Amino acid sequence: MPKKRSGGGLSPTQQAAKFLGVSVLAGAVLAGIALPAVGALGLAAKGSVEGFDALPANLKTPPLSQRTTILDAEGGTIATVYSRDRTVVDLKDISPYMQKAIVAIEDSRFYEHGAIDLKGVLRALNKNARSGEVSEGASTLTQQYVKNVFVEEAGDDATKVAQATQQTIGRKIQELKLAIQVEEELGKKKILENYLNITFFGQQAYGVEAASQRYFSKHAKDLNVQEAALLAGIVQSPSRYDPVNDEAEATKRRNVVLNRMAQVGDISTAEAEKAKKAPLGLKVSKPKNGCITAVKNASFFCDYVREVFLSDKVFGKTRKDRAKVWNQGGLTIRTTLDPQAQASVQQSLKDHVNQSDSVAAASTLVEPGTGKVLAMGQTKPYGYGKNETEINYSVDHGMGGSNYGFPTGSTFKPFVAAAALEEGRPATQEYSSPYEMPYPEPVQTCSGKPWMNTAGEKVPNESESEVGPYRLKEAMALSVNTYFVQMVADIGLCPVMKMTDALHVVQGSGDKLPEVPAVSLGSKGVAPLTMASAYAAFASRGMYCTPIVIESITQKIGNKQKSLDVPKSTCSRAMSEKTADTVSTLLQGVVDSGTGKAAGLTDRANAGKTGTTDERKNAWFVGYTPNLSGAVWVGSASQQVQMKNITIGGQYHELVFGGAVPGPIWKDAMTGALAGKDSPSFNLVNIPDEDKDKDKNKDKDKDRDKEKPDDGNNGDDGFIGGLTDGGTGDGGPGGFPGGNLIQGPGNGPGGRR
Secondary structure, eight states: OOOOOTTSSOOHHHHHHHHHHHHHHHTSOHHHHHOTTGGGGTOOGGGHHHHHHHSOOOOOOOOOOBOEEEEOTTSOEEEEEOSSBOOOOOGGGSOHHHHHHHHHHHOTTTTTSOSSOHHHHHHHHHHHHHHTSOOOOOOOHHHHHHHHHHHHHHTTOHHHHHHHHOOOHHHHHHHHHHHHHHHHHHOHHHHHHHHHHHOBOSTTBBSHHHHHHHHHSSOGGGOOHHHHHHHHHHTTOTTTTOTTTOHHHHHHHHHHHHHHHHHTTSSOHHHHHHHHHSOOOOOOOOOOOSGGGOSTTOHHHHHHHHHHHHHOGGGOSSHHHHHHHHHHBOEEEEEOOOHHHHHHHHHHHHHHSOTTSSSEEEEEEEOTTTOBEEEEEESSOBSSSTTOBSOOTTSOGGGTOOSSOEEOGGGGHHHHHHHHHHTTOOTTOEEOOOSEEEOOSOBOOTTSOOBOOTTOOEEEOSSTTOOSOEEHHHHHHHTOHHHHHHHHHHHOHHHHHHHHHHTTOOOTTSOOOOSSGGGGGTOSEEOHHHHHHHHHHHHTTTEEEOOBOEEEEEEEETTEEEEEOOOOOOEEEOSOHHHHHHHHHHHHHHHHHSTTGGGOOSSSOOEEEEEEBGGGOEEEEEEEETTEEEEEEEEOTTSOOOOEEEEETTEEEEEOOTTTTHHHHHHHHHHHHHTTSOOOOOOOOOOOOOOTTTOTTHHHHHHHHHHSTTSSOTTOSSOOSSOTTOOOSSSOTTSOTTOOOSSSSOOOOOBOO
């Protein structure tokens, strides 16, 4: 009796017997009779055994791609995503009717023959030899499984798919040999289980569990005989026998399967006849794939999770490696999304800005001290139709956001103040702050080469009544442009750049902020998530934490699960506790009596800053409590809409500013997100008020507040801190040198409120 080789495989004699055994019965060499073209493969009769033995015998079975489920922080499903909709199940979780139906119609002698049905091969090969082409197949379930493995491995590569399915003798011979290996290693039951999990059943459903859910909205273990017969019949031609698109053809095919089940004794003739009279009983569940199907209006958050996965090296060395893991799927991703916060953000956006408005709004909430992104929403929903978009306005371009982010206006000023405080300037720092002044020069830079105002550009305040001197507290509350221009000239640009670097504030393009004075007035585009995360450092007393959206991931490969490492938030000290506490004290004044009064929360400690850019193309409110930070942007993604004499959310606005539209959105979003949550206090510092008789303009400001107590404007209805239409970025007419307002280079200095 022939012996097996030490490696556990078959000897050449055994392989020959398996492959060519029928030739012994026929009295001739099978290769010579049934494979007339085999000589081209080096498998002529004389050398058939050696040539067959030389073929690869190791089937590399890739993990089956499965659906990925993205969950919120409480375990609720946000969305399912997949390259192939598949859920792998054990054979015990597949209806016995389904097991019998697929065997009956595809390989009724499956349990009787080995890897190859020699009778079927001989019959098919003889017919093919007579016709001169491959006109009939005799593939067993094992061989079909091998072919499906090749198709699975090919993925979306059309060339590889074509190679895996090409009707050539060479591929068939390789398939035969690999089938021998699979049969010996796995056994019949495991082969059947694998086959039912890998096979395509049409309607984007791979594997019997996904197919059962798609066509009948039930688990595969619950399929009855007629349902099982329908699914088994689809396999031969998923498009031709698609019951959704051709019920009559699918019914005919189902009945063929039922007849075959009766013929082989799986069911009685009476059972078959009864099942044939039953309607198809479809209860179709439409494919729900991708972030576009996300619940809780979390499509953009879902998409951001995907971008994080594809960009973070913790999931693979290269993007290609990470994409392979993502497409393989089988992941259960638990995220940081807080359902309460997400619902509040989306409701607030809906209440204040309509989807059909000419402008959009976006809001992101971040937890101070952890970096967890708790909510992310916008008014233009995820989609491809009118008033829909694929662009996530809350994040950088590299993560699916706009090209450059959005100019932040005066929401940038707290960074300047923090830099000055870190440099040792007192919280009572005073500057002359005239209504209008040339941009001071020289201004020191990190490079050592001072910036010079070669074009003689000037910067005004919002109102002619805003004439200093001012101290920091009131200058922040009123958002006085000339004050912060003088502060930057005093401390230089390098401390400001160091502060924004520590807070990870970059342009929406991902580029560093330029070292030019105009940046201090918010001239450059930044993403809302970046701003919310930076302000969270003030809330956490100077600790900046990188944003995170993934809490944990488990991956299912086959029927086994393992945990994957996930990115962790990295927290670092961006400023001293005293500086952060001082900024919080200053920004509390903004919502108490300054430009952000309309945004102030009444039930808990809060702080924030308004921002409105040149020509009112962008309006912001960024604020925080000790336990939640949020940013709201309102504007046109194309930067083409000036928010003057405009209706937003059904409400007319003569002029839009940070305290008017973004402020109330922030207030409502934060109120709902924090409902029922703790209400901690800030660690405030004492900042002495200015001498009452020193500032003649205070009475004017108070009168102005009395006239319009509820609009949060505080005079923010005139010229915004910058020159209309901006410049070219080089100090040319109409803009600060190095200015950049809209989503592109050089368009003015930004603005004030």
